[in-house]
Amino acid sequence: MNFSIIIFVLGNILKVEGLLLSVPFVISLIYKEGMNNTYGFLIVMAILFVIGVLTTIKKPEKKSMQPKDGFVIVSLSWLLLSFFGALPFVLSGEIPSLADAFFETASGFTTTGSSILRNVEGLSHSMLFWRSFTHLIGGMGVLVFALAILPSTGLDSVHVMKAEVPGPVFGKLVAKMRLTARILYGIYLVMTAVLILFLLAGGMNLFDATLHAFGTAGTGGFGVKNTSVAYYNSPYIETVIGIGMILFGVNFNLYYMIMVGDIKKIFESEELKIYIKIIFWAILAIFINVGIKSGFSMKLLRDAFFQVSSIITTTGFSTVDYNEWPVFSHIILLVLMFIGGCAGSTAGGLKVSRIGILMKTSYAQLKKVVQPNRVVSIRFDGKVLDSNIITSITNYFVVYMLVFVVLLLLVAFDSPNFSTAFSAVSATYNNIGPGFDVVGPAGNFSDFSDFTKIVLSFSMIFGRLEIYPMLILIGSIFNNSDLK
Known part of the structure; x- marks a missing residue:
């Protein structure tokens, strides 16, 4: 591995943070x-700038980057960003436990x-802002953001983009990687604005509207009220955020x-359909299912629309305790x-x-079982x-499930029941937010031990970086x- 490049890029990322x-x-x-x-923010800013400057004074002589270098840079970046980003919460005393922060x-x-x-509402404005601001930056990718704003270093950054941008196939919008990053973030920020x-037109104040937009754009779901979006009791706001979540769950290449x-x-786009x-x-x-049990109403239709939008886009906002x-x-x-956006x-x-593609592959295999000599082509997007590509997607699914089982076994030691353990891993691994039972929309993850919180933190990073x-x-x- 090219350690000089890894250290150099990590130093720049810490300066960005x-x-x-x-x-x-x-x-x-x-x-x-x-x-x-x-002082909490100032101290962490000073630490990050000192480390960043010391590690980037000298540019690496060998600027070529291998795929493994890109993967290691992305993994370490997200771990370091999460660690240093947690320090303001600890230093301010608003989340005193480092594991919690x-x-x-x-x-x-x-x-x-x-x-x-x-008690989300117990946080100060600055901590609430930082908490939701991480959604905005992490949504499109912290390294994509860094690539878009940092001066050109002459490094080959395609491997970093491939490692961070989610999806089975990575494609550049234009020839230059830096310009691709700027286009993606430009579209992203305009949609957020x-x-x-x-949301302002719906009666939200500027602070609440901004933070809910951050949570919607990044499909993150951090709110500023204990009851999430249900607090506002507004069909208009629920509809705007619901549609917003669906739009941010669409491939940004289509917007380009x-x-x-x-x-x-x-x-x-077959995926969009x-x-x-x-x-x-x-x-x-x-x-239909809930309506048969409790009666049909427009409120139920809104709740069904909102929660489906929230869960499939892995946002995690809620208007009802599902x-x-x-x-x-x-x-x-x-x-x-598990499907996601x-x-x-x-x-x-x-x-x-x-x-x-997995469904089409399974169907093709079924055809071949019936007619072994038949040649079956799998098409997607025409x-x-x-x-x-088919092999890589199949292999990814197998690895995905194996890692899920390992995480589930680790979390099971500290869970009151199977539903809590399974949904806690499902919610963190797929970057959803709330799960079911103890970790449902009316609960949280506070009752887990520090060990389990760290495991679930890694589960989030595993899922985000695929x-x-x-x-x-x-x-x-x-x-x-x-x-x-």
Whole structure:
């Protein structure tokens, strides 16, 4: 591995985090929140800048970057960002436990939205802002953000982008990687700004509207009220956020196609069609299932729409305690947790494209069982898929399930029942936020031990980076030959 490049890039990432912390620092001054908060941000900013400057004074002589270097850089970056991002919570005393603060910050950057906080409204404005601001930065990718704003270093950054941008296949929008990053973040930030305006029009104050827009854009789900979006009791706000979550769960490459006038790509996207169909049928099924039990109403339709939008996009906002819904509706939401949003979006989960290809692969194999000599081509988006892509998606699914089982076994030691353990891992691994039972929308993760909170924090990072970067980092640590 090229250690000089790894250290150099990590140093730049830490400087970016130091710069980002200046925003909640200013918020703490505006709201006059006291020296604990102000010094907490200042101390961490100083540490990050010192480390960043010391590790980037000298540019690496060898600028070539291998795929393994990219995976290790991405994994270490997210671990370091979560650790240093947790320190302001600890130093301010608002989340005094480092394990709790690390969990909360990892949940923010990975846009998971799981929380250990029993009283969200007890946090100061600056800490609430920092907590939600991590959603905005982590949604499109911290390293993508760094690549977009940092001066060019001449490094080959394609391997970093491949390791961080979610989805089975990575594609550049334009020839230059830096310009691709800027286009993606430009679209992302413009959509976020528009969402803020819509929420302001619905009666939210600027602070609440901004933080809810951050949570929606990053499909993270951190709110500012203990009862999440239900606090506002507004059909308009629920509809705006619900539609916003669905839009941010769409592949951002399609928005670029709209920008350049290639509208035809929207209608050709098989993933988008599957995504919309899943949302429609899930809403209808839950509406009928819950309606039969408790009566049909427009409120139920809104709740079904909102929760399906929230879960499939792995956002985690809530307007109702779906723990009280029938088991059939629980199963639908659980399935949506694993499906997730579209590739190239800010959503987590397996991704709709992978699910679609896995289903087509299974159907093709069934055909071959009936007719062994038959040649079956698997098409997606109108194109015949290469066998390497099919194999890589199948292999990813197997690894995904194996890691899930390991995480489940570790969390089971500290869980009161199977439903809590299974949904806690499902919610963190797929970057959802709330699960069922103890960790449902009316609960939180505070009752777990520090060990389990750390395991679940790693579960979030595993899920956000789609497993391989973290496995490669762990493999490199335990295999000395990989470090050479």
